[in-house]
Amino acid sequence: MKAMSIYAGIETIAEKVLAGERLSFADGLALYHNNNLLGLGMLADTVNQRKNNGKVYFNQNRHINHTNVCVNRCGFCAFARDTEDHGAYTMSIEAVLQAAAEAPASVREFHIVGGLHPDLPFSYYTQMLQSLRQAYPQVHLKGFTAVEVDYFACISGLSVEQVLRKLVESGLGSMPGGGAEIFASATRQRICPEKIDGERWLAIHRTAHQLGLHTNATMLYGHLESLADRVDHLERLRQLQDETGMFQAFIPLAFHPENTQITRYGTTGYDDLKNLAIARLYLDNFQHIKAYWIMLGENIAQISLSFGVDDLDGTVVEEKITHAAGASTAEAMAKDHLVHLIRSAGKIPVERSTLYEELEVLA
Ligand code: V47
Numbered sequence: 001m002k003a004m005s006i007y008a009g010i011e012t013i014a015e016k017v018l019a020g021e022r023l024s025f026a027d028g029l030a031l032y033h034n035n036n037l038l039g040l041g042m043l044a045d046t047v048n049q050r051k052n053n054g055k056v057y058f059n060q061n062r063h064i065n066h067t068n069v070c071v072n073r074c075g076f077c078a079f080a081r082d083t084e085d086h087g088a089y090t091m092s093i094e095a096v097l098q099a100a101a102e103a104p105a106s107v108r109e110f111h112i113v114g115g116l117h118p119d120l121p122f123s124y125y126t127q128m129l130q131s132l133r134q135a136y137p138q139v140h141l142k143g144f145t146a147v148e149v150d151y152f153a154c155i156s157g158l159s160v161e162q163v164l165r166k167l168v169e170s171g172l173g174s175m176p177g178g179g180a181e182i183f184a185s186a187t188r189q190r191i192c193p194e195k196i197d198g199e200r201w202l203a204i205h206r207t208a209h210q211l212g213l214h215t216n217a218t219m220l221y222g223h224l225e226s227l228a229d230r231v232d233h234l235e236r237l238r239q240l241q242d243e244t245g246m247f248q249a250f251i252p253l254a255f256h257p258e259n260t261q262i263t264r265y266g267t268t269g270y271d272d273l274k275n276l277a278i279a280r281l282y283l284d285n286f287q288h289i290k291a292y293w294i295m296l297g298e299n300i301a302q303i304s305l306s307f308g309v310d311d312l313d314g315t316v317v318e319e320k321i322t323h324a325a326g327a328s329t330a331e332a333m334a335k336d337h338l339v340h341l342i343r344s345a346g347k348i349p350v351e352r353s354t355l356y357e358e359l360e361v362l363a
Pocket of ligand 1: 078145175176179180218220251292295322
């Protein structure tokens, strides 16, 4: 009996990928519609192996969410509050420094994001960065989504470029990938009508890239989006990356529905793995595809290391956004545990800096 090809149903796409050819929109869509998960994973793993040589990167980071008060009311968000709401909080600069002080000395990155606060001045954010920079000169400050940067421009009367320059002068080292959600405008209107549109998100990242700032990109999936919306999202990121080459990592974010206005089940492990593998294949100009274990769960995040993923984020410490929406994962993971997960998936753990300098190869 003839053995079935591992790439059954996706042979033509597999041939393209193995020949180093770029996938088309139709190819992306065909992959989402196909259920040969193992073939897809094998293909994504092959590409990842070529790009990253069996290395899986992680960093020691701490999240700081300085406020949950937000003037936007995104339907998918369980974190945001109005100023007067029960549970609303805003940290003083001293409280931010206190939160930073609680991080272990080995932490190399503060990941700083918060709501769009109606009253805080732009100087609050620059002072926060300056204070952190002064107290922790060895820690990289990755902060503020494109949505926040746009808001800072609104409240300060400065241009996006001026805002970014001031943030960099104050100590900002790079930008996270949040706020991208899903670019397709009809779906974006349904899940976050008040948020900047996809073009604006991309334009702000383009400006950041032109100023020499590296950034990440995300895609929120598993809510009301279609599969074509997902491919469209990947396509637009690939185009910007062709222009600038300054995106570091792509991070799909698995929607968590609890306490949100979107009633549906959370994503499934099958879809999570498929989505990560397709990202690896479609985003041929991204070096890193990151699994955020906080949203995926530890088990799927580990298995994703065989499905094209080369980055496992991170030690994290005190995650609030996903946990407000019902995440059942822990809020932090010790370095040894991350290393154990990577090693037992047959990969080489590499501790990295935010900018992917290799700090320690734990072969
Ligand atoms: O922008 C909000 C998403 C993002 C929910 O750049 C939700 O290294 C799931 O962007 N279910 C913040 N997701 C997290 C983020 C991130 C995480 C890890 C690493 C990096 C990076 C960036 O979380 C938000 C939004 O897209 N989000 N609510 C929810 N209910």
